[in-house]
Amino acid sequence: MKKILVASFAVIFISTYPYAAAETAGRTVKVAPNMVSPESLRIPASITLLKETSFYSDPEDWLAGEPAGSLAPQEGVKVLGGEYTWARGKSWWKISTDRGPKWISPEPWNVDVPPPEKIVLFNDTPIYATMDDTQEPSAILSPQEVQVTGAEKQWFYANGPDEKRWVRIHTSWLGDQWVHLPVAKIGYIKPVDYYSYYRQGQYLLDDPTYNGPYGSMAGPMFKWLGNETAHVTGEFVSVYDTNYQLETETGVKYVHEKGIPIVRGNETITLKADTPLFAAADGSQGVALVLPKQSLSSYEKIPSFNLYHVHTSLGDGWVNPDLAEPTNVVKVNTKVELRGQHTLYRFPSEGLTLGGLHVMDAVVEPSAYWEDPHGAIWYLLETKDGKAWVKKEADLER
Incomplete structure (x- = not known):
């Protein structure tokens, strides 16, 4: 047998990239809409139809031009599910009707939804008595959460997330006033309480809608998370996206990704044979060492990958008992x-x-x-x- 040299070994076993469907020559591949249940701004629970709208028993009936009927312009159409793209282009909605669940696909300019009840201002923001920002502002508001009392019609529809729309807010000393905000900044903080594991490259931001630059010739402009668990205390929700509020040593910060769900709690893990100990949960830092058969104390885990964060005599690391040397050879x-x-x-x-x-x-x-x-x-x-x-x-x- 040829000589085998034993060297350090690498692993990548956490992946967040979905499989992409390939086109098949000679036939049409039908793809169902990527539907999401109502969740506040991302998928409103009800919508207003501004014009007569055809409905279908199945999305594929649209390809055949076979609507099951039509709905007159009306308010309060109950939503069972929708696509995240609804505010940007023609998208599918699954709705409740007196004839059972049906499907509609209106353009965004043919629907309307109410604004959120509250929004968060992350920067100093001028307020105006009318929808005219060429006039002197009534005042400048510091970053804060404010009550919403209205918005311009179809406030959510724009050519891009940076295009501005008018939202009416209530102040305690001037009454109702208007703010002119990029659509991506019209959102609110949804309180949550969970933990997530973050790999390298998640910048800690003061504004969840900030999209760069993240560095300069002098180096990075922000601190970032790398191979660590963070406490997620809120989600900033807009029609365009969801970003995540973290509790950090330097105060409240925001990241663009949800991270990988972590479950915290003490647990005893039994290794039945030699098992690799990883320095990082995603394997990006390689294998720290090989642990012999033993029992270890775990203080958090990633259930979706059967990974446990454990204490060892040589330091902390991550183990997956399923990756141990098999005992049933x-x-x-x-x-x-x-x-x-x-x-x-x-x-x-x-x-x-x-x-x-x-x-x-x-x-x-x-x-x-x-x-x-x-x-x-x-x-x-x-x-x-x-x-x-x-x-x-x-x-x-x-």
């Missing part, structure tokens, strides 16, 4: 010819490679094999440099 005494190139792994899991090492056109004598939960076969190779695993590739071996 089958002993064998045979030779396997590996044709072509085969990647070497420290543990039998995609991503846990031996620093990019491979074997090429070799005959190996595995001491055991293991079938993973997905049905893949892995061979265990014992070498003077340590253990290595090779995944069975039917067309590359015999």
